Amino acid sequence: MTELRIAIVGFGKIARDQHVGAIAAVPGAALAAIASRNASLPGLPHFATIEELLEKGPPIDAVSLCTPPQVRRAQAAAALAAGKHVMLEKPPGIGVAELDPLVAMAAEAKRTLFATWHSRHAPAVEPARQWLAERRIKSVHVSWKEDVRVWHPGQGWIWEPGGLGVFDPGINALSILTKILPKPVFVTAAELAFPANCQAPIAANLTLTDIDGLAVTAEFDFRQTGPQSWDILVDTDQGRMTLSSGGARLEVDGKVLAEAPDEEYRGLYRRFVELAATGASDVDLTPLRLVADAFLLGRRTVVEPFVD
Structure with missing residues (x-):
């Protein structure tokens, strides 16, 4: 099986506590780089921004966006434009309508957009x-x-x-x-x-x-x-x-x-690997609409x- 090479963008508490271990535990997923202004992980390439990651980073197939929701739309658009699959931590954005252009971009690029609901x-x-x-x-x-x-x-x-x-x-x-x-x-x-x-x-x-x-x-x-x-x-x-x-x-x-036991984030990454294999997307905005x-x-x- 070809591994899905993933970069985590935004390396705060949830990324350190949940995403790193989940990626390591899921067959077919591999953590390849970190993009964060304030944190890094020993032994992995590190970049300050997603733009620097996409321009100068190692070969990757996907990004997992763990940044605050206020900045995720622009980051997701940059990643999709660069041909990467995209996982969005919850909530997927700061509004409902801003996700529609990303869904269209993913479909046109035949790349995965995965709006996650870990619970x-x-x-x-x-x-x-x-x-x-x-x-x-x-x-x-x-x-x-x-x-x-x-x-x-x-x-x-x-x-x-x-x-x-x-x-x-x-x-x-x-x-x-x-x-x-x-x-x-x-x-x-x-x-x-x-x-x-x-x-x-x-x-x-x-x-x-x-x-x-x-x-x-x-x-x-x-x-x-x-x-x-x-x-x-x-x-x-x-x-x-x-x-x-x-x-x-x-x-x-x-x-x-x-x-x-809790294996929520392992479930997310198993699903991400599955989606990326065919370029399919999974974007359910129902919880965000209720908010x-x-x-x-x-x-x-x-x-x-x-x-x-």
């Missing part, structure tokens, strides 16, 4: 989808609450326009929700809490439904201390399903049906300033 690859997500497919769903509640100081320390970009604030983790929940429910959902109301010194929300409450009127609520909060919660609760005609730990554990009425609608419909309140 969909959590081990209990597919079992949850299968279990719900055979039940009548009565209601759904999402509780996605974490401490931003633990998970995003010093990452000021997350509070800027396009950084999404609490929707950066919240979109993970929406990516799972739109995977496991049998019918599409849409936002009907939202309440967004903005720190007085930030351009993105620190907390959000959403009301959603589907064409049949299913009751769906979601609570996102970046101010959680103590135990963190990444849970989706679904009441059905055959019991309560709980998908917890970000999709790693599935229970029905307290009985564990599925649980396994965009939450901003469109949201009632905004101002809360105390955020200090990292």
Whole structure:
């Protein structure tokens, strides 16, 4: 098998913690270079920018963009123009419409554009989808609450326009929700809490439904201390399903049906290798559309300033 030679662009916490190990563990993938202004990896060619990487770097087939979403569109366009396959960390961009030209570029160049949703690859997500497919769903509640100081320390970009604030983790929940429910959902109301010194929300409450009127609520909060919660609760005609730990554990009425170690990013890279073999793309923007609608419909309140 010919290896897919991948360069990581943007070498922050998520790239170091997840992407490097996942690439090393996936057959057919190989890490060939790093492009980052602030960090490098011993033993690998390093470049300050994607432009320098594409001009002066070693032979590569693909780039994995782990930079803040505000700059990914231009980076993806540069990579596609250079004939490279492109993986986009989530969220894939700062808006929905900016992805359309990239999809067209990828198709014209016969290169892969992969908008990733890592939480969909959590081990209990597919079992949850299968279990719900055979039940009548009565209601759904999402509780996605974490401490931003633990998970995003010093990452000021997350509070800027396009950084999404609490929707950066919240979109993970929406990516799972739109995977496991049998019918599409849409936002009907939202309440967004903005720190007085930030351009993105620190907390959000959403009301959603589907064409049949299913009751769906979601609570996102970046101010959680103590135990963190990444849970989706679904009441059905055959019991309560709980998908917890970000999709790693599935229970029905307290009985564990599925649980396994985290291999989300390995799943992403297996999919990337598979797509790149034929130049196919995978760009599902449904979770991003729901976030965009939450901003469109949201009632905004101002809360105390955020200090990292």
